[in-house]
Amino acid sequence: MSDTVMSLNNVHKIYGDFKALNGISLKVKKGQIFGYLGPNGSGKTTTIKLILGLIKPSSGDVRVLEQNPYINNNNVMQMRNLVGAMLEIDGLYEKLTGLQNILFWANLHNMNNQRARKSANEVIGAMNLSKWANVQVEKYSHGMRKRLAFARALVSDPQILILDEPTSGVDPESRYLIREMMKELAQNDKTIFFSSHDLDEVQKTCSNIAILNKGEVISYGALNDILSTFGARKLQVRLISVEDTQIFAKKLQNFGYNIKIDGQVISFYPKKDLNIFEIINPQKIVDTWKSESSLEEAYLNLVADNNR
Ligand SMILES: Nc1ncnc2c1ncn2[C@@H]1O[C@H](COP(=O)(O)OP(=O)(O)OP(=O)(O)O)[C@@H](O)[C@H]1O
Structure with missing residues (x-):
């Protein structure tokens, strides 16, 4: 059986x-x-x-x-x-x-x-x-x-x-x-x-x-496969100032992204065709990295993508 x-x-x-x-x-x-x-x-x-x-x-x-x-x-x-x-x-x-x-x-x-x-x-x-x-x-x-x-x-x-x-x-x-x-x-x-x-x-x-x-x-x-596939897509970007963080956040929101801001760090799920250096001067960026995704983040983004 x-x-x-x-x-x-x-x-x-x-x-x-x-x-x-x-x-x-x-x-x-x-x-x-x-x-x-x-x-x-x-x-x-x-x-x-x-x-x-x-x-x-x-x-x-x-x-x-x-x-x-x-x-x-x-x-x-x-x-x-x-x-x-x-x-x-x-x-x-x-x-x-x-x-x-x-x-x-x-x-x-x-x-x-x-x-x-x-x-x-x-x-x-x-x-x-x-x-x-x-x-x-x-x-x-x-x-x-x-x-x-x-x-x-x-x-x-x-x-x-x-x-x-x-x-x-x-x-x-x-x-x-x-x-x-x-x-x-x-x-x-x-x-x-x-x-x-x-x-x-x-x-x-x-x-x-x-x-x-x-x-x-x-x-x-x-669950682990879904989280790791999704986590691999999550990008975190640290900017050099609060002002630059606000400018970058606004631009991403204008592109329709759901973003999270924590101090001078913005996290979001970029689509494949997004080149962040085209919308923010690379000199304003301190660091970028990928990080783990929670089920809540994966769920909210999957449902939002599906509703677009
Ligand atoms: N007997 C029914 N006649 C007509 N529509 C129905 C009937 N039962 C469910 N629906 C509709 O089917 C859809 C799915 O309902 P369902 O109860 O399966 O959703 P759900 O995911 O369990 O929602 P929730 O999280 O609110 O419990 C809803 O739009 C509901 O109004």
């Missing part, structure tokens, strides 16, 4: 006359923590719903563990038992306790009572919710609900976890717990696919990413 556990091949999703996804192709391999990024409305949740079989693609092929998740047959039912999910709307039952919510889910996954109880207590403990296990969910804070929804996704010991913005709006403690749990799962060969707007988090957690913009994948691959 191939080590690809999920794939999308030229997937389109059209709502009325609006193209939410416009030919997405992706592969996610076993053991990867795969970050799915993109501005609001770029199609992340739509992709996640397709992967979970909650909606049907307009065209193209979606596979999870070699199955088409939208079809109902025995193979797909078995596949679903190997997938844990956490959506933005958590679907927790308010009047049930945290433990009851998880046991209910375990029951849907056909776990026997003994295994369900053991596993439920473990995942509740791992998410630091043991003291709240017997409290109704309506009394939980937002961060606690997120941790409980994450625990619920884990209870059946899934091979694949699909998470839609698992850490949005949670406190640093919950964020840390969820992040560390993701890393531990990946070390045990589980695969995690999650959408996020938290680029720092994605940089700390993911092995692979895809960046989506307006329903299209604009960057996709190993």
